[in-house]
Amino acid sequence: MFFRPTVEADLDLVLSCSIDEPVSWADPERYRSMLDNGGYRPAHTWIAQDADGRLLARAVWWAFPESDRPLALDCVWVAPEVPDRIALAARLLGAAHEAFRAAGWDELPEWHLFLAPGWRDDPAALAALEWRIEAAGRSGLKGRLERLRYEWTPELPVPEPSGRLVFRTEPDDEAFVEVFQRVAEGSLDDDTRRNLARLGADGEARETLAGYLRMPGERAWWLLAYTPEGGPAGFALPSANQGGPVVGYLGVVPELRGRGYADELLGEITRFHAARGAERIGADTDRDNRPMAACFDRAGYRNFGVRLVLTETAG
Template sequence: MSPSSALPRLSSVAGPGAGPGAELDQVLGLTSSEPVWRLPADAYRAEAAQRQYRPEWTWAAWGPDGRVLARALWWGQGDSAHPLALDCLAVADDVPAVDRASLAAGLLDAGHAAFLEAGADAPPLYNLMKLPGGWREDPAHVAAVAWRQEAARRAGLTVEVERLQFEWTPEAPLPAAPERLVFSPEPDDEAFLAAMRRVAEGTLDAHTLESEAAHGPEATARESLEFYLDRPGKREWWRLAHTPDGALAGLAIPSATPYARNVGYLGVVPELRGRGYVGEILAAITRFHAADGAERVTATTDLSNHPMAAAFARAGYTSTEVRLIFSAPVHPG
């Protein structure tokens, strides 16, 4: 039955009347022939054991006959109080194309309302992952993305950024060791905060620009500092980069995700850009992870940040996927 002819039930699998596991089995069993990536059931269960997926973050739209019409799977870190991102949004194949955006938007609205009621500050972003580089040339991908874009917008996630995902593996040559910069640890978070403010000047990163416009450079830098302090990477990995005469050149924050080592945060102060220092900082981060036995180092940058994408390519990183990130606008205050 089309969602347009009967209102679906929207609930998490932890909601009232949910069975101990039967509803979750139904949600994870939803299939779709669309080319967009969907989270496999075994991956969900493995990460649910680490509390990265949870029943209260797992939402579905149920038809009058008890079938799952759509599902939304939100993700967080094991110690997250609230979900950080929507990882998977899918509808059943028999849901008419004209109904998909409205059905999915209603599902996102219901989930967002529950998260905000539970104390979340804002709706989680939607991370539409694993799109191929030429996805706009494939009508099936274009159609699958279109209704998801519309659903995200209707649910208030009106800021869209396209990002490139990169990775380095030991099969690629190591970038050459830095020769012009000196990297040193710095235990004072305020020193890193000051460096973050400096490297953010003139940034091409869309999120940083939006946050600075709403909250100013100081609050944006502090948000970045707190974000990386909360990642699985260790604080003692962080380094400031200086020229031999002691001038601050930039910073290197090697990091990690629950799945792999990660480039994290790097940047060059405005007055020293255009000298190739970004390559040296990226090389330092890559070589640090490689020396520690990393089998994969991931990284992302905005599609529009051509200098950073070129730096990844020079350092032996391969572009592996495109991601569309939908988020709620950052409001002043």
């Protein structure tokens, strides 16, 4: 048995597998288009082969096009004839994880599994997840987080501005670092909490800044929010990813929470994208971030799916 990252010449072999399980999957069309835009690379696609070169398993990681660091595991396939799928998948992921650590990446990439909202009641989805979650755990991804996926499309409402908050652009990145730091306090977002524990308040805020600067959305779209009296209330960061416009990030400073300001911030972001002709606005939030999920529900955003995230550290 061999475990290795692929090279360009392996493309036909890499594309020679398919699944019929109700879980996200890099089919040949998706794989090729992600290869073209730099999200997927041969070096971030690992395979297991038997002594005759037959493909037994495949794992595909995604990265920002300009970075060498694999950021998220997108899909894992194991040939149906393999007797112990869990063991083989765990060994394949383990081999790749070892290489990522040797390359100096301090945290293992998360595994993102995209599911339908009713996955808990779907035996086929549960079966597809069961062996993958077990293999992930054995290879070092023991944490689990459920993110709700939302979308806005043009037939949904666009709220009128209420005037309860005033929005201003702000060219100084340090102003955003400061407000990101304030908003991280008491956040129910798992990523924010883990990054706070790992990097401290200033480090977390700067990593957040760097992450949003890397996204295809424009920096000039970012807004600071103030009360009509001029006090800082939070921020609204409409953004975009490779799939198009996204809500991005919004937050209310701790002392002003519980006044419904989240609705104003989301409303501003929805207005911003809608005015530019967006056909769709995507958004994600943790299931456990109840105030944020309730805000999307109130705004009429549709919960069309779930992203199950398997992580190295539990939140």
